[in-house]
Amino acid sequence: MTKVTLTLAARFIILVLVQVLIFNHIDFMGYINPYIYILFIIIFPANNNRTLFVFLAFLLGFCVDVFSDSGGVHAAACVTLAYIRPVFLKFSFGTVYDYQSIKFNQIDFGSKLIYFSALVFIHHLIMYSLEIFNISKVILIVQKTLFSGIFTIILCLIITILFSQKCK
Amino acid sequence: MQQIINFVLRNKTFLVFLLLLGLSLFFTIQSHSYHKSKFINSSNVVTGTVYKTANGIGQYFNLIKENEALLEENRMLKSIVHNLDVDTMKNNLRDSLRLNAHFKFRTADVYKNSYSQSTNYLTINKGRKDSIKVDYGVITSQGIVGIIENTSQNFSSVLSILNTRSRINAQLKKTNHIGSLVWDTESSEFAQLVDISKFAPVAIGDTIITGGQSTIFPKGILIGTVNSYKIDGGGDSYIVNVKLFNDMTNIGHVYVIENLQAAEIKSLQKPKDD
Numbered sequence: 001m002t003k004v005t006l007t008l009a010a011r012f013i014i015l016v017l018v019q020v021l022i023f024n025h026i027d028f029m030g031y032i033n034p035y036i037y038i039l040f041i042i043i044f045p046a047n048n049n050r051t052l053f054v055f056l057a058f059l060l061g062f063c064v065d066v067f068s069d070s071g072g073v074h075a076a077a078c079v080t081l082a083y084i085r086p087v088f089l090k091f092s093f094g095t096v097y098d099y100q101s102i103k104f105n106q107i108d109f110g111s112k113l114i115y116f117s118a119l120v121f122i123h124h125l126i127m128y129s130l131e132i133f134n135i136s137k138v139i140l141i142v143q144k145t146l147f148s149g150i151f152t153i154i155l156c157l158i159i160t161i162l163f164s165q166k167c168k
Numbered sequence: 169m170q171q172i173i174n175f176v177l178r179n180k181t182f183l184v185f186l187l188l189l190g191l192s193l194f195f196t197i198q199s200h201s202y203h204k205s206k207f208i209n210s211s212n213v214v215t216g217t218v219y220k221t222a223n224g225i226g227q228y229f230n231l232i233k234e235n236e237a238l239l240e241e242n243r244m245l246k247s248i249v250h251n252l253d254v255d256t257m258k259n260n261l262r263d264s265l266r267l268n269a270h271f272k273f274r275t276a277d278v279y280k281n282s283y284s285q286s287t288n289y290l291t292i293n294k295g296r297k298d299s300i301k302v303d304y305g306v307i308t309s310q311g312i313v314g315i316i317e318n319t320s321q322n323f324s325s326v327l328s329i330l331n332t333r334s335r336i337n338a339q340l341k342k343t344n345h346i347g348s349l350v351w352d353t354e355s356s357e358f359a360q361l362v363d364i365s366k367f368a369p370v371a372i373g374d375t376i377i378t379g380g381q382s383t384i385f386p387k388g389i390l391i392g393t394v395n396s397y398k399i400d401g402g403g404d405s406y407i408v409n410v411k412l413f414n415d416m417t418n419i420g421h422v423y424v425i426e427n428l429q430a431a432e433i434k435s436l437q438k439p440k441d442d
Binding site for chain 2: 017020021024025027031032054061062065066067069070071072073075079080083130133
């Protein structure tokens with residue numbers, strides 16, 4: 001149990017630092033930044049306490065917000081993401097699947113891709129809507145969500161594959 | 169009573185979610201109003217230290233460019249000093265010459281810079297300890313950068329001109345027609361000058377400088393050149409697309425300007441506003 005907690009704490013700190021020091025400064029084609037820190041929420045063990053999980057997600061978003069001077073947009077997006085995650089777990093892996101016991105490094109690529117994409121796009125849409133905060137710029141919101149989302153999904157998949165603990 | 173407690177316990181995840189969502193929305197809305205983003209900003213100790221460490225490493229990669237910029241500024245200053253005579257004093261070879269003794273300059277290093285969001289901020293390594301206060305102007309040798317928005321003991325955050333909340337008094341260099349410099353989030357190379365009278369003789373290539381109307385910047389700090397312009401919807405003012413002199417994506421060292429007469433000017437203007 002302690003080992004799991006330690007891994008989670010380390011993952012939390014590393015993801016925040018990597019996000020604010022490296023991935024916030026990529027600015028591919030001027031505005032496309034991947035937000036890989038939500039990987040923490042995506043691959044958080046599914047059998048844990050949900051209240052704690054929502055709170056941790058808030059803390060994660062809040063840390064990124066403080067570093068990038070963005071008010072509370074990341075926190076809001078992360079909290080929402082953490083709260084609605086069970087819906088997407090069922091949606092991507094099927095209701096027959098007992099999602100309490102999902103191991104994220106043992107699922108097949110297709111459902112993983114669907115699961116990742118859904119969560120990433122939801123997160124980006126909430127985040128960019130709050131950041132731009134202007135209904136007349138809805139095209140810009142969708143455009144940023146789409147491009148940054150694709151970038152984030154690719155990076156998240158690469159990272160999970162690289163750091164997967166399963167050795168073949 | 170029992171039922172209320174049961175309800176809270178049953179729905180505790182949902183309630184925590186609502187509470188935290190409300191809190192983050194509160195922070196978001198607060199960050200959209202000027203001078204109220206006090207709670208969350210990157211000028212605190214933790215973020216300042218992290219950015220300081222990262223900057224300590226990253227700085228070395230820009231040394232060549234920084235040296236070139238300094239050399240260029242030195243050359244410019246030397247050419248002014250050695251050619252200083254009555255003629256140039258009149259013509260003001262370079263506008264920064266007009267800055268006289270009631271402005272105090274301090275140097276600072278940029279620890280964090282962003283330019284791809286719609287509300288961009290910089291973090292610099294000087295704070296209250298170095299007498300930096302809110303509403304001081306920030307420039308580089310090439311042009312304008314932003315305004316100090318928050319300060320901590322050792323760090324300050326700067327509201328970049330690339331921020332939808334930024335609004336800076338600016339004017340044409342050749343005439344005194346004033347307008348406001350805003351940003352439409354489209355590109356980090358361009359800002360927009362709005363509310364400039366349609367009777368102003370705007371032409372492509374004209375230089376835009378800061379106006380003397382605010383107490384933040386001295387008159388005549390360079391901003392950029394006119395890239396294109398059009399009449400706005402109302403029909404009585406121009407919207408001018410300004411190509412910034414500063415490369416906002418590459419800022420290493422900045423100057424912080426203190427206006428020593430700001431308090432005097434503000435106290436003089438106050439009764440008129442009432």
